[in-house]
């Protein structure tokens with residue numbers, strides 16, 4: 001893509017202090033992100049995927065290197081976690097509303113916006129349910145709605161579907177594609193699933209086993225919307241093989 | 249409604265049988281009244297002290313000591329507990345003192361506190377607060393430490409302020425454990441007030457207890473003891489109500 005990037009990451013390294021000289025979680029990570037791009041980082045567990053997202057979300061200071069957002073000094077972040085991370089004492093609607101509450105948006109406006117998000121993720125009728133009564137897939141929908149409600153500049157997803165069963169997971173891919181196309185967000189998602197990355201992303205970057213380095217950066221020029229049968233196309237198969245080899 | 253009756257019926261029955269057994273014991277053993285008064289004696293003593301206003305007055309004093317002691321104890325305990333939970337270094341400095349302080353039974357220092365603070369309400373409030381302090385402190389530390397780190401990440405990712413993290417995350421997340429501490433503290437606070445009053449007091453249920461003892465007015469002692477039980481149960485009930493109200497989400 002030739003559009004100007006909205007985010008550049010340069011020579012990012014993260015070293016966690018430990019007893020023998022420090023644990024290199026990420027090493028010399030550099031990449032650019034274009035507006036409205038859907039990027040997947042693909043890597044085995046322990047390759048530093050969560051660490052990378054934590055740095056991007058400003059939850060963790062990198063040991064060296066820099067993350068530069070072009071338009072905003074401090075972008076708004078929407079984050080979806082591996083375990084949905086809902087507040088168990090809040091109803092579905094109140095969980096989704098949280099980011100607006102923190103921004104001081106008025107109650108009636110916040111409720112209205114939450115209701116819109118509930119419709120976007122297809123949870124009508126569950127507004128007053130508590131997280132304990134939700135299935136894994138529903139909980140992640142709440143997580144996605146909460147991450148989008150304050151209209152973030154960047155949406156970060158940390159293996160959000162890893163704990164779901166295969167059928168639910170594939171349904172959630174379709175949902176996420178639809179939401180992404182409707183909302184036109186820039187998305188960075190990390191995953192260890194080749195299929196997931198190819199179903200969703202415009203671009204896949206492969207992270208190596210520790211220390212995490214970018215081993216491969218490929219465009220996924222598959223047509224959208226991507227349906228389930230796309231995986232039987234030769235292009236999909238070729239990309240999948242390429243990614244498989246890169247992960248090693 | 250039916251459920252209500254099902255729940256309260258066994259309680260009423262067991263009270264009835266306890267009173268009945270008590271009455272039988274009195275009749276069979278023929279003990280003098282100043283050793284074991286009959287239920288009817290205690291009842292009429294209760295009515296008498298209710299009518300002359302003394303029971304309400306002394307119960308009110310003890311209740312005030314308990315409530316003030318609880319407020320002071322809870323306030324100090326939650327503030328200290330929060331600070332301890334947040335700062336490992338503070339915990340290192342303070343915890344030896346806190347643990348050591350628990351080796352001293354409050355009963356042992358109660359006379360000292362009465363000497364220093366006088367035989368009025370103040371010394372009892374302080375004794376109450378001291379006895380409530382530790383369980384609430386421990387539960388605050390445990391509760392705050394148990395807040396999931398993922399939820400902190402969530403709050404930080406949407407740029408929550410310190411105050412927002414406290415009010416919207418830490419307080420609700422640690423409330424179940426905190427109320428558990430309060431449950432223990434509420435019961436202990438009754439003991440605290442009585443210990444203080446027994447050391448030296450001119451008023452309160454502990455004073456009434458001691459007065460009854462000195463005057464061989466054993467019925468009075470029974471009335472005071474029952475009032476204490478009622479106070480403890482009422483406090484316990486308040487905590488249970490708080491739990492019902494704030495912990496609905498917990499099942």
Ligand SMILES: Nc1ncnc2c1ncn2[C@@H]1O[C@H](COP(=O)(O)OP(=O)(O)O)[C@@H](O)[C@H]1O
Nearest residue numbers: 016023025044045046047048049050051052210
């Ligand atoms: N806070 C931390 N302190 C020390 N080591 C950490 C910390 N977070 C992650 N690590 C280590 O860094 C490596 C990468 O972790 P992570 O980013 O969670 O990988 P992934 O999400 O790809 O599974 C792992 O070896 C992990 O043990």
Ligand SMILES: [Mg+2]
Nearest residue numbers: 049050051158
């Ligand atoms: Mg991870």
